[in-house]
Amino acid sequence: xxxxxxxxxxxxxxxxxxxxxxxxxxxxxxxxxxxxxxxxxxxxxxxxxxxxxxxxxxxxxxxxxxxxxxxxxxxxxxxxxxxxxxxxxxxxxxxxxxxxxxxxxxxx
Numbered sequence: 734x735x736x737x738x739x740x741x742x743x744x745x746x747x748x749x750x751x752x753x754x755x756x757x758x759x760x761x762x763x764x765x766x767x768x769x770x771x772x773x774x775x776x777x778x779x780x781x782x783x784x785x786x787x788x789x790x791x792x793x794x795x796x797x798x799x800x801x802x803x804x805x806x807x808x809x810x811x812x813x814x815x816x817x818x819x820x821x822x823x824x825x826x827x828x829x830x831x832x833x834x835x836x837x838x839x840x841x
Contacts, residue, residue, distance in 0.1 A: 793827030796817055796829060799814065
């Protein structure tokens with residue numbers, strides 16, 4: 734469609750639509766920016782003295798015993814508690830790891 738007064742094509746984009754598009758682009762760009770979080774140990778009961786929250790600040794989880802569903806070919810075949818311990822990947826990020834024994838694998 735042509736605007737006869739200026740000889741330009743009308744795009745049909747309103748000011749509101751343009752604002753929404755710009756906001757979406759800005760939001761998308763911001764989502765790629767790394768965010769850092771920190772915990773204030775002073776907010777914990779007892780003032781947080783001697784509490785090491787480094788693992789949480791790095792996005793990790795506490796090692797321990799957690800319930801696990803064993804899924805084989807899309808079907809749950811067992812549920813049990815398993816021990817997880819802390820490890821670090823090649824970039825130094827923390828993650829939890831568990832160990833399956835041969836006996837456990839042979840059951841399924």
